Amino acid sequence: MSEDRREMIRQLAEYSQIGMTFVFSIVIGFGIGWFLDNKVFAGKTTPYLTFIFLGVGIVAGFKNLWDLTKKISNGKE
Amino acid sequence: MEHPILFISIILEKLGLPVPHTVTGHNLLEQLCTPYMTYTWLVMAFLIIVPKLTMGKLEMVPGSGQNFWEVMVGGLMDFFTENLGEDGAKMLFPMMATFFLYIILANMIGLIPGFMSPTSNLNITLGMTLIVWVTHHVLGFKYHGLSYYKHFMGPSKALAPFMFLLEIISNFARLISLSMRLFGNIFAKEVLLAVLFMLAGAYFAPLPILCLGVLVSVIQAVVFVLLAVLYCAGAMEHAH
Structure with a gap:
């Protein structure tokens, strides 16, 4: 395999992963918040923790994107 | 969904073993006879027997069988060495x-009529992903000791607790997305093939999907292993 081909496959793997990782970060964040709200604190804090952890999940998703872009721009320099 | 004909399930039913009609069985024997388990064993048996038959005795001047496996193993080794370094590649190979x-x-086995892909079941892919996930954290602790936690803390001290939370979430997202991608792609292929076979199998309607199925099979296998290797490499290198 040539160098270009290898690079292409590596990027294919990372890009095909990033979309799903983004989505599941948000889902997991929401899930943690929902669990804390409804199971741990038994509805006393509803819906604040859900929203807070949803926000954290979204930030985590964006951090994944940010890390990937940083990795790519480092590779080019 | 109506299941297509599966040879091993039919043989097992003839032998009097209980083959469950749900996705997983109710007791242990039924669970062992589910199609994805039996076809996993078929793949395992294939991978044990066929290399044994084709390689025979190792010779200085390789025949065609030995040549194939040498290219295969050599190519994989080069590929891992590039990402993990010499020692890491030898350890994880x-x-x-x-x-x-x-x-x-x-x-690939799902492309043949009468067989199914074990990887089109989430239990199999999640099992493999859990192995990879646990391994890359164990490798992190092995290479860095307890200071492996610095990988989760980010560059600045003030934001460290927040960063820790983010890293934990994205780590679990990794676990789910890696298993779901392999499962989703292969399951989609299987369902599409089954539906096209039932609707217009006589007019070769599944033929284009079979061609695409070969492509998807190879790409998904390469991508899964590549991501596993990249995660391990990420755990072994120093924190930024």
Whole structure:
């Protein structure tokens, strides 16, 4: 395999992963918040923790994107 | 969904073993006879017997069988060395190469009528992903000791607790997305093939999807192993 081909496959793997990782970060964040709200604190804090952890999940998703872009721009320099 | 004909399930039913009609069985024997388990064993048997038959005795001047396996193993070794370094590649080669051979064969076997892909069941892909996930954290602790936690803390001290939370979430997202991607792609292939077979199998309607199925099988196997290797490499290198 040539160098270009290898690079292409590596990027294919990372890009095909990033979309799903983004989505599941948000889902997991929401899930943690929902669990804390409804199971741990038994509805006393509803819906604040859900929203807070949803926000954290979204930030985590964006951090994944940010890390990937940083990795790519480092590779080019 | 009505299941297509599966040869091993029919044989097992003839032998009097209980083959469950749900996705997983109710007791242990039924669970062992589910199609994805039996076809996993078929793939395992294939991977044990066929290399034994084709390689025979190792010779200085390789025949065609030995040549094929040498190219296969050599290519995989080069590929891992590039990402993990010499020592890491030697350490992880047995696991990663097994994953590659198993996944590619398990994906491909579903293209033959009468067989199914074990990887089109979430239990199999999640099991493999859990192995990879646990391994890359164990490797992190092995290489860095307890200071492995610095990987989760980010560059600045003030934001460290927040960063820790983010890293934990994205780590679990990794676990789910890696298993769901392999499962989703292969399951979609299987369902599409089954539906086209039932609707217009006599007019060769599944033929284009079969061609695409070969492509998807190879790509998904390569991508799974590549991501596993990249995660391990990420855990082994120093924190930024």
